[in-house]
Amino acid sequence: MDRVGVVVLAFGLGFLIAIFGGYFEVIDFEALRPMQTSISEVSVALALPMIVFSTSLRKALKDAKGALFAMFLAMGSVALISFLASFVFADQVAQIWQVSGMAVGAYTGGGVNLGAVKTAIGGDESIFLTMITYDIVFSALFMMVVLAFGQKAAGLVLRTYVFKEAGEVEAKSEMDHLANESAHGYSVLTERESIVGSLIVFLSAAVCVGASVALASLAPESMSSVVTIILITTFGILGSFLPFLHNTRSSFHLGMYLILIFCLTSATMLDTAIFTNMDWWLGAYFISILAGSMMLLAALCRLFDVDRDTYLIASGASIMSVPFIPVIAGALKNREILIPGIAIAIIGYAVGNYLGILVATLTQTYVGG
Template sequence: MSALFAAIAYLLVPALLIILCQKFQLLDKIGVVVLSFGLGIALSAGLDLPGLIGKDGLTAVQTNLSEISIALALPLLVFSIDVKHSLSMAGDTMKSMGVALLAVMIVSAAGAVLFNGQLQNIWQIAGMSVGAYTGGGPNMAAIKTAIDADQDIFVTMTTYDILLSALYLMFVMTLAKPLFGLFLRPFESNGNHDDGESQDKFAHMADETANSYKVLVNTKTMPQTFLALLCSGVVVGLSVGLASLLPKSMSSAATIISLTTFGLAASFIPQVRQLANSFQLGMYLILVFCFTMGTMTDTSILTNLNLDLFAYIGFILIGSLIIQALICKLLKIDTDTFLITSSAAIMSVPFIPVIAGALKNREIILPGFAAAIIGYVIGNYLGVMVAYATRHLVGA
């Protein structure tokens, strides 16, 4: 009974956090994702959860919920993406995004070689880093499952990522433009990226506030929301079934790649792509995943800083930024496009309007959305690829 109560609590706590964020603007500025993860860590530190619920029962609930929530979330997050439209917004933006993705992959692999003697399972860290910094947090979580990465490493990386990504965001919004503007050319407006149709296609992904989740309780669209969940369940079933045909050592990676691939394939079906609220439902399941992972945190990682892992993540953020800037100089890509695509890779879709506003350039918002979506779409593939390539490189 206590395990059932725990499972219900894990599913509902993110909803309570959303309600609080809707009422208090300060909490909403922090963000529901950060609050979900942070509250989970706080409960892990302040309460004896295994004693209250039972160690075996709690572990089963945490493991099952984390795996099920991320599996269902992945297809839901891509169902509403118009891939063809995103790809059509090419030019310097997609060229610069390609450079950003390549830079993250190169620096992650190079860092794995440099830190190989200091960090265990460095190939897992490299793969998850590529997922995080080409797509976002959901990609890192997916790759963690795909490569059966160590649980403690994942939680520690998530904690450090929140801190270092915040520092990166502050830098991009303040000092980056005048600094990189010293050797990259200025942005030249052509007025091609500000059409209403494109803005509508990305609007549902751009809203990072708690108010975006209100649509999930809209009775008029609730049947479509359940249908989206059912479609995601079908994708999960197909993916698990396909993975079961492969050797056990490949099953986790095959499941995640299949989830992404089948989810993208479904997005080309207009009836699926137009289902209401699939993205928001996927994000809610990400909140459940974050809260669950937070409660599984060994809080000693906050008091005993792993300087090597902290340095490795910082090395990726700084190194990829420098490499991308140098290649953008060779390709004659402007400062604003460089910064918005770097941010699209490192920070993901919801931060694009924030960064475009800081750069005082509204025209780069939609290309930035398109670039971030492409990064999210291929992040799982790149992360798994780099993980196993790095494993071979360091002889793990």
């Protein structure tokens, strides 16, 4: 089970709870939904700064250039595939121009962008609500594939990532507690000497979140979610400069433990009705975007000599957005791409709206609706 990985197991367990709990009607998910949403949002908000605290900012920024280039390739791939696929599915998917625009917003930025694009283009409310559910389902499938097979599959066509440590032995000693992705790695949270450090890190993360929410409340309501994520990440980066936070051994695994809670909770929010009342054409359109953009991005990364880890973190930043970057970086056992991954995912928030509106306009002009 440890070979499968704790992240994959957390997702899998959540899906089983959703499927069997809903099928046998032993869990009232409708009543639990507000609590599920709150748990998932709070766990991610607290986890992000904790994980960033444990990361070397200097090395991360040095590596961000390649990740940024890969991110632009990823966003371009999503936009192009979504536009081309709209020609194929024009007669099967209603209001294809709205669907294509909102899909690009979701898969170059995140759910926030999906809603923003819907508002910008005057999208149909029923189409919007359906796309939210489908986005969760197919994004989860994308994440499962990336976590379980992504690195091996990408390695068939892309070169391996070259770590930047000056000396292999010294780097191992520095990053030993971060590189342990097994279940045993979380035992650091139960060590007596780690309790005080864990408490300090947790309270520091809570301060980051509280300050971010307070400052974001000053921004327009439509931008508050994006501003909150940006501020939480920024405060986390600033905190990484503080030695007592950066050197706390339990910081990373405490953050990852909260990410596991997020994975489990998000998976239990699966709407099982999708399996009995599925719009297969819309589902096929989503799959074509995900699979098509991944293959196109892989070809472009091969052309420009981008390594497999950067390819996966860029595709994850585009399709899954900021909260999932630590999950992907953890599954890849690569801390060096964590901050660059978060940085390019935030760029996706900024660019996603523009790309979504552009693709919606082009689709309406050349394909119709």
